[in-house]
Amino acid sequence: MAAILGGGLGGLSTAYYLLRTNVAKSNNLKLFLLEATNCCGGWIKSIKTKDYIFEQGPRTIRPKGITGVNTLNMIEDLGLSEHVAPITAEHPAAKNRMIYVNQNLYHLPSSFKGIFQKNLPFSKPLVYALFYDISQPHKPLQDDSIYNFAERRFGKEIADYAIAPMICGICAGDAKEISVKFLMKTLFEWEQTHGGVVKGMMKSMFSPKSGDDIEFSNLAKRAQEEKWNVYTIKGGLETFPATLHDHLKQNNVDINLNTKIKELQFVDHNTVLLKNCSNELFTASHVYSTIPSHALAKLVEKQHPELAQELCDIPFVTVGIVNLYFSTDTPLVSPAFGFLVPPIENSPILGVVFDSFCIPDQKGTVLTVMLGGKWFKEKFGEDVTEQKLYDVAIHEIGTILNITQKPTVHHVNILPKCIPQYVIGHYERVEKIRDYIHNNNLPMSLVGSSYDGVGINDVIYSAKKQVEEDCT
Numbered sequence: 001m002a003a004i005l006g007g008g009l010g011g012l013s014t015a016y017y018l019l020r021t022n023v024a025k026s027n028n029l030k031l032f033l034l035e036a037t038n039c040c041g042g043w044i045k046s047i048k049t050k051d052y053i054f055e056q057g058p059r060t061i062r063p064k065g066i067t068g069v070n071t072l073n074m075i076e077d078l079g080l081s082e083h084v085a086p087i088t089a090e091h092p093a094a095k096n097r098m099i100y101v102n103q104n105l106y107h108l109p110s111s112f113k114g115i116f117q118k119n120l121p122f123s124k125p126l127v128y129a130l131f132y133d134i135s136q137p138h139k140p141l142q143d144d145s146i147y148n149f150a151e152r153r154f155g156k157e158i159a160d161y162a163i164a165p166m167i168c169g170i171c172a173g174d175a176k177e178i179s180v181k182f183l184m185k186t187l188f189e190w191e192q193t194h195g196g197v198v199k200g201m202m203k204s205m206f207s208p209k210s211g212d213d214i215e216f217s218n219l220a221k222r223a224q225e226e227k228w229n230v231y232t233i234k235g236g237l238e239t240f241p242a243t244l245h246d247h248l249k250q251n252n253v254d255i256n257l258n259t260k261i262k263e264l265q266f267v268d269h270n271t272v273l274l275k276n277c278s279n280e281l282f283t284a285s286h287v288y289s290t291i292p293s294h295a296l297a298k299l300v301e302k303q304h305p306e307l308a309q310e311l312c313d314i315p316f317v318t319v320g321i322v323n324l325y326f327s328t329d330t331p332l333v334s335p336a337f338g339f340l341v342p343p344i345e346n347s348p349i350l351g352v353v354f355d356s357f358c359i360p361d362q363k364g365t366v367l368t369v370m371l372g373g374k375w376f377k378e379k380f381g382e383d384v385t386e387q388k389l390y391d392v393a394i395h396e397i398g399t400i401l402n403i404t405q406k407p408t409v410h411h412v413n414i415l416p417k418c419i420p421q422y423v424i425g426h427y428e429r430v431e432k433i434r435d436y437i438h439n440n441n442l443p444m445s446l447v448g449s450s451y452d453g454v455g456i457n458d459v460i461y462s463a464k465k466q467v468e469e470d471c472t
């Protein structure tokens with residue numbers, strides 16, 4: 001019996017890969033999944049009406065790289081290919097991504113040609129950043145913040161106007177705290193090994209390529225041929241975990257909703273007891289924990305306080321989401337993905353997504369304002385109301401986008417501790433956590449966004465890798 005703790009995408013994917021391994025190896029491992037709430041999907045939540053879709057968590061998935069191909073392979077296997085709504089490289093939502101600086105919206109360059117042109121707010125064409133890198137001295141380091149790294153190699157403007165807002169967009173975090181290895185591991189390794197990014201890039205061109213191979217499903221091939229930038233799922237992203245859930249049920253995975261686990265008791269190297277809030281006990285030979293690290297910490301702290309402390313030391317941020325629907329005949333914004341606000345602007349909002357251009361089947365104008373993140377408490381205090389977040393969002397879109405009319409419908413959600421922050425030292429901490437589990441023979445594996453990547457692709461891929469590792 002293997003228990004899967006948590007029914008977010010991490011838990012659902014773990015069960016999916018365990019099932020595949022069962023089939024491939026003719027195993028008969030019984031699987032049960034324990035989810036605290038009344039539905040699976042975790043942060044993925046869509047509100048769908050005939051006029052609009054409000055995504056309250058994630059909305060787009062990237063098709064590129066091994067992790068992107070892996071997700072597309074899973075989507076095809078689940079029979080969801082026809083539901084995929086791609087945004088190709090030529091689509092305005094792919095080409096037009098903006099930042100808000102000094103009370104102006106500026107387009108970020110989206111083509112190779114663009115990096116040779118001067119684009120405000122940058123004072124020089126972006127290609128100059130490469131010359132800057134060549135002229136900078138080498139600084140030996142184990143880890144660094146992504147902001148420091150970008151400033152050191154490419155200059156302050158790139159750090160402030162490209163990297164810092166990108167980190168806000170990906171993890172609602174502060175680039176001055178996030179590890180360079182989160183997004184620029186290879187560039188950092190080039191700097192450390194070869195003395196600079198450009199030097200490393202040149203050397204790497206002549207080295208043999210290594211890495212995982214992956215098979216391409218027809219859908220993944222299509223994404224490559226049609227040059228998808230990102231994609232979403234028609235009817236809302238929630239269709240994805242809902243389909244996975246149905247697939248698992250059809251394959252006899254025992255899915256227990258409304259089952260919040262409050263304690264794990266490790267009995268021996270292949271017995272673990274999971275106690276729920278009504279003190280019922282579930283027994284498993286192995287547990288795949290896919291719940292956030294801070295939640296797992298509480299479950300193990302009685303038996304393993306040292307492990308609990310390390311898990312607690314992974315920080316999380318809270319994000320406010322304000323979805324707005326304007327029933328208009330002409331769009332209130334120009335075609336674009338939306339804009340991000342660099343932290344240097346000291347704004348209460350992180351950015352705005354123009355959903356009516358990214359998500360299909362929307363009538364009128366649909367926008368999502370993201371607020372807070374790393375600065376949530378600083379900007380809004382401890383007891384912020386949904387009304388306050390709504391007022392801030394309306395004020396900001398009035399100022400920045402000149403939208404004065406009231407939305408026809410709105411929805412506000414505060415997502416507490418929703419995104420883990422891979423701060424400096426994160427990867428070493430995760431290694432220490434896994435070493436502890438291994439050295440103490442605990443029958444537990446860790447999956448989910450707390451450890452090996454915060455995006456949907458990362459979570460699914462880490463489930464696949466973990467299952468492969470455990471089943472060989």
Ligand SMILES: Cc1cc2nc3c(=O)[nH]c(=O)nc-3n(C[C@H](O)[C@H](O)[C@H](O)COP(=O)(O)OP(=O)(O)OC[C@H]3O[C@@H](n4cnc5c(N)ncnc54)[C@H](O)[C@@H]3O)c2cc1C
Pocket residue numbers: 005006007008009010011034035036037040041042043044056057058059060061062259260261262290291292295319321415418419447448449450453454455456457459
């Ligand atoms: C606002 C926002 C926007 C995002 N945008 C994007 C995007 O556009 N693209 C992208 O790729 N990624 C995005 N992400 C990231 C993506 O949503 C996550 O990578 C993914 O949903 C994480 O899945 P998970 O299973 O690891 O965790 P979760 O979704 O947190 O699932 C964990 C599950 O465990 C359950 N649980 C917790 N404690 C217990 C317990 N004690 N007992 C039983 N069950 C428990 C929870 O109820 C939950 O269902 C975004 C995230 C947020 C918050």
